[in-house]
Every structure is written in C-alpha cells, then in structure tokens.
Amino acid sequence: MSMTAAPHEPVLREVPMHLLRPAEPGVGVVVRNDRCTAGPKAAGFVRHLEIDVSGTPLERQCFPGQSIGVIPEGVDDKGRPHKVRLYSLCSPASGEDGQGKVYATTVKRTIDEHWETHRLFLGVASNLLCDSQVGDRLRVSGPNGKRFVLPQDLHAHDYTFFATGTGIAPFRGMLMELFAAGFKGRVTLIMGSPYATDLLYHDTLTTMQREQPGFAYLTAISREPGGPHGRQYVQDRLRTDRDRLLPQLTSERNLIYICGLAGMELGIFKELALLLPPDSLEQYIKADAEALAHIDSWERRMIHKEVRPTRRVMMEVYA
Numbered sequence: 001m002s003m004t005a006a007p008h009e010p011v012l013r014e015v016p017m018h019l020l021r022p023a024e025p026g027v028g029v030v031v032r033n034d035r036c037t038a039g040p041k042a043a044g045f046v047r048h049l050e051i052d053v054s055g056t057p058l059e060r061q062c063f064p065g066q067s068i069g070v071i072p073e074g075v076d077d078k079g080r081p082h083k084v085r086l087y088s089l090c091s092p093a094s095g096e097d098g099q100g101k102v103y104a105t106t107v108k109r110t111i112d113e114h115w116e117t118h119r120l121f122l123g124v125a126s127n128l129l130c131d132s133q134v135g136d137r138l139r140v141s142g143p144n145g146k147r148f149v150l151p152q153d154l155h156a157h158d159y160t161f162f163a164t165g166t167g168i169a170p171f172r173g174m175l176m177e178l179f180a181a182g183f184k185g186r187v188t189l190i191m192g193s194p195y196a197t198d199l200l201y202h203d204t205l206t207t208m209q210r211e212q213p214g215f216a217y218l219t220a221i222s223r224e225p226g227g228p229h230g231r232q233y234v235q236d237r238l239r240t241d242r243d244r245l246l247p248q249l250t251s252e253r254n255l256i257y258i259c260g261l262a263g264m265e266l267g268i269f270k271e272l273a274l275l276l277p278p279d280s281l282e283q284y285i286k287a288d289a290e291a292l293a294h295i296d297s298w299e300r301r302m303i304h305k306e307v308r309p310t311r312r313v314m315m316e317v318y319a
C-alpha cells in the first residue's frame with residue numbers, strides 16, 4: 001500500500017508484524033545480559049539484554065521502534081498461563097550482530113511495594129529477563145508496532161528525539177541505524193533520568209556525539225538540584241536550550257519522536273506551543289484557537305481532541 005504524504009510529512013517504513021504469535025511463540029536464546037545504567041549505584045536496575053532469534057521468523061525482520069513479545073513460562077497467581085509482555089527493541093534493523101540474528105532490548109526491573117498489603121511486588125517478566133543468564137531460552141513473539149518507526153528515506157528528515165528512562169531503547173537503535181547509513185542531517189536526543197547515575201547507554205551516546213557533528217545529546221536530570229539548570233524534565237530543555245533547538249524545530253525537515261512515561265508528551269506539547277511561532281507549531285500540533293489561548297491549562301485528555309499532533313510527531317508512551 002502506498003501512502004500519499006504532504007511535503008515534509010514522513011512516509012514511514014512498512015515493517016513486518018506478528019510473524020510469531022504469542023500462542024505459537026519461537027525460541028530465542030539470551031546471548032548477553034549487561035547493566036546499562038551509567039553509575040554502579042544507580043537507583044533503578046536496568047539491563048541491556050541481547051537475544052539470538054536466528055532460525056525463527058524474527059530473523060532480519062525487526063526494526064527499531066518495534067517491540068518483541070516475551071511469554072514467561074508457568075502460570076500467574078490465578079493459575080492462568082502468563083500473558084505476553086512487550087519489550088521495545090533497542091537495536092538497529094541489522095541487529096547487534098550486523099546480520100539481524102541478535103536483537104536487544106532495554107529492561108528495567110519492576111520492583112514495588114503493594115500499597116495496601118505493603119508486600120514486595122516483583123514484575124514477573126522484567127525480573128525473569130533481568131535474572132536471565134547467557135544460554136537461557138525465552139519464548140518470543142512479534143514483531144509488534146508499525147507507527148513508531150523511522151521514515152523510508154532516512155536522509156529526508158532531521159530528528160528530535162525525547163526519551164525518559166527505558167524510553168531511550170528505540171532511539172539507540174535508530175541512532176545506530178542513521179549513522180551506519182551515513183546520515184549527515186541533524187539529530188537531537190533529549191534524555192530524562194531521575195539521577196545522572198540512571199542515564200542509559202550514556203557512554204555510547206557520548207561517544208556518538210563526539211563522532212557525529214550533527215548529533216546533540218542533551219540530558220535532563222529531575223532529582224538533582226545541583227546540575228547546571230537545577231532539576232529538569234525533558235521538556236524544560238526546550239526553554240533552557242531554546243537558541244540551540246529552535247533552528248532545527250522550525251526546519252521543515254524535522255520530525256519529533258517521543259518515547260517514555262505517559263504525561264511527558266503533554267509537557268512537550270505545552271513547551272512547543274509556548275516556544276514555536278504559529279506556522280512552525282502547526283507542523284507538529286494543530287490546536288483550536290481557544291486551546292491556544294490557554295496553553296498553561298492543557299490537559300492530557302485534550303490530546304487528539306483540542307490538541308492534535310500531526311503526522312510529524314511519533315509517540316510511544318506508557319504508564
């Protein structure tokens with residue numbers, strides 16, 4: 001199917017989906033499981049997990065921005081078989097091995113206290129993945145998702161990426177893919193973490209920034225008051241780094257990708273609405289005049305109604 005797009009609207013890649021259904025999963029083998037937080041004493045536990053899918057229909061068929069399913073063995077506390085859980089891929093299409101046989105994901109351990117019983121709650125799948133050892137077999141499905149992917153013509157656009165926490169995953173794969181393709185445009189990644197120790201793939205991204213003149217990597221640390229700008233969310237960078245970001249955001253080439261905690265998209269839309277001249281804002285957000293007169297009171301429920309992102313904004317947010 002071919003899509004018609006207005007000039008500068010992206011024509012996204014057409015990607016394969018559901019080659020393996022959760023009811024008939026394939027078998028992937030863990031080939032690497034490393035910590036990927038920046039500091040040894042990070043507040044959260046996040047791991048970079050590589051899975052060999054060779055010989056399954058997933059081989060060579062996964063793209064950054066898509067996810068794969070993992071179906072834990074065994075039954076839940078009600079005695080039912082575990083459901084599939086989706087994990088966003090952090091690899092380029094060529095995989096970690098360059099041949100599309102090994103794909104990686106970025107997993108945060110879900111650790112919580114039940115608010116009523118104050119018992120420890122451990123997420124089944126995230127802890128299964130984080131505990132896994134090289135050689136362990138996993139039941140996998142997918143790939144899933146077709147909206148949060150790069151455009152067919154990588155070189156036709158510039159990219160502004162916003163991530164919080166493990167929302168960095170697709171951007172790692174996309175950046176690797178862009179630079180492997182010799183991308184010479186502009187890419188800005190704004191990454192939000194509670195503490196500097198919790199930044200993910202920080203060394204990789206810092207090296208990329210050194211080597212790629214068109215790439216800017218900006219961090220927003222939310223719980224350390226001592227940083228250069230104090231406590232920040234990703235959207236606050238739009239204000240503090242206005243002069244640096246404005247030329248790219250107002251360019252007709254630019255696309256915006258947002259991945260991470262639900263709620264971040266609202267903050268980003270508000271800051272864009274405050275920052276951008278009306279004709280640039282229209283490239284990303286169509287808003288009623290009434291809404292534009294009260295940007296400070298925008299709420300999440302208005303998104304897709306009074307405040308409508310255009311096809312130049314890709315979003316993948318989760319609770």
Ligand code: A2P
Binds near residue numbers: 044198222264267
């Ligand atoms: P905080 O939790 O300090 O309020 P992680 O997933 O590793 O916890 O990181 C998520 C990051 O996103 C944290 O820095 C968190 O800040 C921040 N965050 C939480 N809510 C929002 C929001 N609505 N908009 C932007 N960033 C947010």
